[in-house]
Amino acid sequence: MSAFSYRTVQFVPDPYSGARVPVAALVSDGEAVRVVRSAQLPGAQCLGGPRRAALVRMVMEALHDVSGFDRLPHSVGARAILDGAREVPVSDLDAAERWVRDHILPNPEKVGREEPASTRAPNRATLGRRFLESCGVSEYVHATFRPESDFGGRLTRLSAYGEISHWVAGSDSLLLMEPIVPRRAQFREDVREITRVFGSYRFALGESTPEANLARFAAYLLPGGSDEQKADVVARLPAAHFVVDTENDVQRRDFIALVRDLGRTAERQQRVDAES
């Protein structure tokens, strides 16, 4: 009898129709548990609409919190259930993972991609914007800093290094901000890209030029990250003046206060300019 077993994670689109859709599996050797994610998720039309497609993505994200073979994370609620355990006829956990991925979960390479994804998850900038909205400071925040046109074009020479997701202008300074979403599959790529852009900007601005003090750089970590991820971001982003853990009350409040104060100085300056 094999020591390896799996349990399929079935998404429940609608509790009344009885429909079940396999989206992942748990694989175990009796001690360790791994989550095997389906390479293909059902589209919105198949599930019954874009809200249900969003629910599938949320269930997949919640699987980061799997801690055992006998139950799904609590946050999944009634949206997904675990099938009974079945044996996997292999000799190690890596092989068990491959076996389940190849033979149990939907595999687009085998059946062909017939249905393109009709909904996409919100992007990193959108998730960051929602955080700023919920903290009541989005009125001060602009989307997508483009050096050649924003901030009066004063930083045009940075345009070769790319754009930044959000920015706040003060009366004579700038806060450039990038959100980081720890639970995104592209987390590592995101951090690399932000490191590159921040680093490039700061290099180009130099240390002792007039522009060096114009801009400050902030990366803010949205909720859901492990301690290791947070430490990793801090280590990889020396180019950021601030790395904010939004789950830390003090850091979050200080960051929001900074955004608000900066935005208000710009408003005051605009009023002064208008009156003079």
Added chain:
Amino acid sequence: MSLFPQRLHRVHQVTEYDFVPVQNGHRARYVIDEHGKKWVRKLEEDTGFQGLLAEAIVTLLGRHIGAPVPDGGIQVGVVGSQAWLSALVEDAIHWSPARRYHLLNPTEAGAMLALDAILLNDDRHSGNILLVPDPDEAHLRLHAIDGGNALVGWVGDYLAWPADEIPRIENQARGLPLDALREGAATAARVASEIDRVLLREFVGEGCGFAREPDVDPLTDAIEARCRGAVDLSSRYLDALGALK
């Protein structure tokens, strides 16, 4: 025949589906009524009459003060047992702190906490807070479900609880964005503090009639006292929740 207006739905016939696959201590089941409306049903034999009373008052007062509680109903004529019906919140997932900055309705979410403070609901764990994408995971609408363990259903215990004391907090959901919810809680508490006693008595009377609880006036008095002090009560309750780890 009831002396009190009927604000809760009355349902006579349902079609049964699976049990709700979550651990909640009560065997809730998906049902559809004769008009095609979808509900989650809890039988009195599982909740006790106290649970039914709590659900009814939580629903009626909750909707009055703007809390995001689902429609409520009563399945009548169930042989040997009555049943509470809670309108299905479709396409929902449970609360997670990782989602705290995606709420579309923080005002209503705050009202939920004011309601819990007034009716002594110490069971607002993450499984009793639902999130519905509108239209996606960055935009979530919060719903408050399962008021069946609010102490208001246990009339003697509710009457004995000091009118200015907040509920226990150990079981409550972590990670709620309390700063964003505070204004909504205060607004709802003000609405509660100004509630007309006649109206409140109608809510209590309808719930008591359903649950066969005779102490309508003592219970109305006790709820009214907490409503009048709701602004301070909910503020202190949120302070206590803020200290939770």
